[in-house]
Amino acid sequence: MTNSPIKQTPHLAPSTTTPSDHQLRSPKSNRGLRKLQSAHQLSSNYAALNAPSLISQQRQQQQQRNSSSSHNNQAPQIPPLPSHHRTRSTSDAVVPNASSSAAAAKRVVASKKNPTNQNPREEMEGLVRQGPQGDIHTELSRLRHLVLCEGLYADSDGMSQIRIYVWLILLNAPAISTDSYLELIRRGASPAYSKIRNDTFRTLATNPLFKRRVSEASLIRLLNAVAWKLHDAKIEKLAEPALVNAANERGSPELQHASPIIKHAQGPPTTTATDGSEAGGTEPGIYVQGMNVLCAPFLYAARSEAEAFVAFHGFITKECPGYVRGAxxxxxxxxxxxxxxxxxxxxxxxxxxxxxxxxxxxxxxxxxxxxxxxxxxxxxxxxxxxxxxxxxxxxxxxxxxxxxxxxxxxxxxxxxxxxxxxxxxxxxxxxxxxxxxxxxxxxxxxxxxxxxxxxx
Structure with a gap:
């Protein structure tokens, strides 16, 4: 797996450890317990709770002195304070009951998760269109949570305007230009073209929704372009120098790779098979049976072949490369x-x-x-x-x-x-x-x- 956000262990994974007594008795927990006991002591003494504090008494005395001095100076009188009770501070407020506390806690958590107070659909569309407004990990976690709890809004045919973009974000697939995709198309038939043509005509053959939206020609083009992309990556990998620990008739391996003359004498790299059906199965192939069905939802959800191409290629190369090897x-x-x-x-x-x-x-x-x-x-x-x-x-x-x-x-x-x-x-x-x-x-x-x- 890659280091994309998708491959990280999700928050849904079960916890395999149980907190020990030492962890439960941490200093932070003790502080919380002391605060709770203090609150109960305050709420148990209703008379003391409603008596004015020392600071309040000092403020009232200061106001009386200011009022008397201003009256002696024949200044305009300050309007009297409202007759209603003063606003309580956090320290001397009555502790609410459990039900109201739980409701307040839920409101606080909801406000933290959705600080803009938008509905889930608007929030998800805002994340896709505007990008992360803060920490990217926090925004990705929020997007995953919205996908799990709210889902993407789609019509009866499963079509959604933002689905392909949500997939591209979650798959960490980089954007490419349409010209890059067209260059792969212009190269013509790939080494796996015959295998692709043998599979595409039966891809979701009994599904009218897919047949109405995605043509076989589109499916062939995309799979052929992906095959070229995988073929090029395979050739590049085979062309990389492979160091060995023993010298051969050409001398030291380090000198072989350092000398362009000796490297040229070895000849170009050769490939045993280019259709993804190599016997060993440890090397990546360029097409295996079943990739046509795996590719179909990308083409159905995407708004262009280029979007489907980059999403599908990123998916099979980063998330499940073991599925498309020859074995x-x-x-x-x-x-x-x-x-x-x-x-x-x-x-x-x-x-x-x-x-x-x-x-x-x-x-x-x-x-x-x-x-x-x-x-x-x-x-x-x-x-x-x-x-x-x-x-x-x-x-x-x-x-x-x-x-x-x-x-x-x-x-x-x-x-x-x-x-x-x-x-x-x-x-x-x-x-x-x-x-x-x-x-x-x-x-x-x-x-x-x-x-x-x-x-x-």
């Missing part, structure tokens, strides 16, 4: 984590599926690879991705477990759950997010660490 090692790690996490959040369901020899690799491969984009409806996919980009795409593993929990009763009563798991039921983004957030408390710290890093 898809990140996907296989994710499948193992689905089995492991399901055994933690629902042991009974996990044991039943295991007894039927139903491992995640048999039913969850597409859901892991595509971040659940293979399961309709598309507007729910977009809403689920809002959550994943805000708090980390690694949470998709727990979202898959949440879908299994939703199907729990049906699966446990079915003698053949294989048929039910051939295709997941329609996504319910809000319910899935609620279950995922709840299950986070059950995940141990070491397993959560595996979730964070499994797609690297």
């Amino acid at each position: 898809m090692d990140g996907v296989h790690k994710g499948l193992a984590l689905v089995d492991k996490c399901l055994a933690i959040v629902d042991p009974k369901l996990s044991s039943y599926l295991q007894s039927k020899h139903m491992k995640a690799e048999l039913y969850a491969f597409a859901s892991v690879l595509t971040m659940c984009a293979c399961t309709p409806p598309l507007p729910e996919v977009l809403q689920l991705w809002d959550f994943l980009f805000a708090y980390g795409p690694h949470l998709n593993i727990l979202c898959i477990c949440a879908q299994l929990v939703i199907m729990r009763e049906t699966l446990l009563t079915s003698p053949s759950p294989t048929k039910l798991l051939r295709s997941f039921p329609p996504l319910q983004a809000k319910l899935i997010v609620e279950i995922t957030v709840s299950n986070l408390r059950k995940i141990p710290a070491d397993i959560y660490e595996e979730l964070v890093h499994h797609a690297e």
Whole structure:
């Protein structure tokens, strides 16, 4: 994972430590206890509480002396003070009851979280249009909180004017010029072009919303441009000098890389495969099957191909590079984590599926690879991705477990759950997010660490 804000462990992660007695008895806690006791002592003595303080008595005496001296000098008389009671100071105010204290505390917290008193929609649009007005980490945390609690405002087709910009912010994707994208298009067919053409025509083929908005030609252009970008990065990596610890027939490795004559004699770097299907699987590929479905929501949500390109390229290279390697090692790690996490959040369901020899690799491969984009409806996919980009795409593993929990009763009563798991039921983004957030408390710290890093 990268150092982008998304890959940081979200605030939703469960706490794995319990405060000790020494921590509970810190000096700060003792000060708070003394203040509370002092307040109770003040409120228990109502007569003393309402008696004027020494400072108040001195002020009244001073006012009387000033009034008498001004009267002797025949100056205009100062109007008398209002007859109502004086305003109490914080030190001698009556301690309110618990309910009013809780309500006041909520108002204070709300004012701190939303100092402008804007409604959530206006606040989110302001964050996107105007950028951070203060500390960037605080503003990003606020944006994530708005995405989780309020969600992005969209129509029935899932279209939102600010969604792609929120994604670009959360993915920390830099802006590029349209000319940079067009230069990749003008290069023509990439080494993975034939594989791309074999997949694009069936991308979300049964989804009318996607077919109405995104053409196959647009999908081909974007995937081909990404393939060129990954191809160039791969060539640059292979061209980097690799130091070895032993000298060969050309002499010392350090001298080989320092001498342009010897370096030129070695010849240009060669590549074993350029279509992303290398046997080793440790090198990044330029296209693997399933990238077409993973790319589809970006094109649907974006307002231009260039926006979709930079978001999709940043996503697969920073957040889940292990998913697009030739061996898809990140996907296989994710499948193992689905089995492991399901055994933690629902042991009974996990044991039943295991007894039927139903491992995640048999039913969850597409859901892991595509971040659940293979399961309709598309507007729910977009809403689920809002959550994943805000708090980390690694949470998709727990979202898959949440879908299994939703199907729990049906699966446990079915003698053949294989048929039910051939295709997941329609996504319910809000319910899935609620279950995922709840299950986070059950995940141990070491397993959560595996979730964070499994797609690297």
